[in-house]
Amino acid sequence: MDTHLTDDVVGPLPGDYKSDVKPIWCPGCGDYSVLAGITRAMATMGLERKDTVVVSGIGCSSRIPAYTSVYGYHTVHGRSLAVASGVKLARPELNVLIFGGDGDGFSIGGNHFLHACRRNVDMTYIVMDNQVYGMTKGQASPTTEADWCESKLTPEGPGVNPIQPVALALACGANFVARGFSNNPNEVARLIVEGVRHPGFSVIHILSPCVTFRPEQRNWKSTVHPYGREPTDDPNEAMRAVLEDDGFGLGIFLAGNRRPFQPESAATRSIAQIEEGFAV
């Protein structure tokens, strides 16, 4: 049964931003709630579907383009930020949102992440962190704890400290940095709205449990806590505070004021001219 309003009683509804493709995530996966947060954010902003692009890499979390009704580009593993930067620089009028996981963003895509933060193109990156490679059946990722022993590949744990995505984003120059938790999709929606509205590169780190390969993450609901400080526009102050955080503080760490990167000159060659160069 249709649960969307077809008339204009309340304007666009989250359901309007869902596609007809049914998610195949494991029941209980945090990514379901993140999707709810995403569509609520889109409805709140009343984004025009024709002007909105979601770009992703590969992984369970990277399946978002299939499940949303805006333009979508499910790219290759680790390359979502490179592709999204191209989209935004070529078509600055579009709303560009990028989705992916901790493996996609910080392993194979790690180098792109550093430079996307540094370059500060006006787009919003939502990383759904479950501290594991979910899609490939449970290997350690760059955010996995050193002593996590549940994968056959690392029976004694990866043995190296996990990276801290929020601290990394701040160190590399992201202009807006926040953390949310999938169990609260309304707060996830708020962070996404704030991130999209804030100029420059926004990084939103979402803790999103993988209930299949990290079932203990179901307990995150009693681990997370409010970050407890007002957002600052000073990256140094944000960094000092983040270094004291335990990785589970939720809120906005930085709403900075760096100018977004946008080349002023128009393209010097048309698509047709570029394609000519590739003709065989």
Added chain:
Amino acid sequence: MKMKVLNGAANVGLFLAHALALEIEAAERYTELADSMEAHNNVEVAKLFRDLSTYSAKHAEEVKQIAREFGALPKVAPWEFQWDATTESPEAAAFENAHYLMKPHHALKMALLSEHQGNNYYASVAAETKDPEVARLAREFAEEEAGHVALVRKWLERYPAPKDDWSDDPDPPNISD
């Protein structure tokens, strides 16, 4: 626990905005859970969630009709709703409580909690609002939810708690030995 719902019940427009979000999210959530169970071949639980979504969607339709007659509703951002006791709208079953091997008993327990929360929400609004029209509508909606609670309770009688090993999977997703 007493809910702080007054801001969401200050006038008919605000109340209907809340009621509409509550009903739509409840119906959509049951549908999403049914779809997800279907994808994992848990047919029995999928059917239960599908039935629950049909009931919820009917109520959502009724609230929508009332909202249409009322006219344009105030726009409330997701994080501005005054649910107080729950982070999401009170009748949306929590995604995170689902499991691919869950039994009808678990699904109905989830539904019972959601329907209870929906009922509590409307009952609190009816008790706390100063607006007589809001109180009338809230009482009406609370009654409807009480009907759902009774229905789910009745279904639950047919599905006692399963044995503790209900989540054992002889072919688990992760290689464990």
